[in-house]
Amino acid sequence: xxxxxxxxxxxxxxxxxxxxKLLSLLHGTRIIDHTxxxxxxxxxxxxxxxxxxVVSGAVALDPLPADVLxxxxxxxxQGQATSLAVGIDAASALxxxxxxxxxxxxxxxxxxxxxxxxxxxxxxxxxxxxGSATRTPALIRREGWQHLPKTGDFGARxxxxxxxxxxxxxxxxxxPADIDTIEDLESWNP
Numbered sequence: 001x002x003x004x005x006x007x008x009x010x011x012x013x014x015x016x017x018x019x020x021k022l023l024s025l026l027h028g029t030r031i032i033d034h035t036x037x038x039x040x041x042x043x044x045x046x047x048x049x050x051x052x053x054v055v056s057g058a059v060a061l062d063p064l065p066a067d068v069l070x071x072x073x074x075x076x077x078q079g080q081a082t083s084l085a086v087g088i089d090a091a092s093a094l095x096x097x098x099x100x101x102x103x104x105x106x107x108x109x110x111x112x113x114x115x116x117x118x119x120x121x122x123x124x125x126x127x128x129x130x131g132s133a134t135r136t137p138a139l140i141r142r143e144g145w146q147h148l149p150k151t152g153d154f155g156a157r158x159x160x161x162x163x164x165x166x167x168x169x170x171x172x173x174x175x176p177a178d179i180d181t182i183e184d185l186e187s188w189n190p
Contacts, residue, residue, distance in 0.1 A: 022059070
């Protein structure tokens with residue numbers, strides 16, 4: 001079983017506008033909904049993903065589709081690693097053998113990227129994009145979970161860089177651009 005784990009707990013502190021960035025509209029749809037829709041499309045197109053789970057924290061993301069599992073990270077302010085740990089614990093409780101991790105503020109990840117990375121048989125698989133560093137989504141199988149940080153403001157980057165023999169880089173289409181600032185949002189909204 002593979003669980004798509006969308007990390008969406010942070011405060012979005014660089015987004016200086018009313019409201020949380022994940023609730024902001026991009027082409028008429030909330031940013032978080034774009035991200036979820038991409039995963040759900042990948043599943044509908046045959047990606048080997050069994051569940052979609054969102055880790056929330058700083059803001060309530062309601063409403064979300066009924067088939068999306070929501071897990072709250074009460075210590076979200078202690079960094080992204082805590083959200084990853086909360087999500088992995090919840091995925092483990094479901095019986096997952098792997099998680100495929102994405103970020104709620106990356107609405108342009110193509111469904112094909114979710115599908116390609118989820119289809120990898122590697123212990124760790126990461127998306128790569130033309131002209132960009134290794135990014136999400138990233139697949140992490142159960143045997144890699146013990147090496148993930150439990151604290152700090154980073155996710156699997158250290159594990160990926162420290163254990164390259166476990167990592168498959170999966171070429172993907174699309175863009176890993178994220179929405180961190182109001183300027184980012186305005187550049188994508190005509």
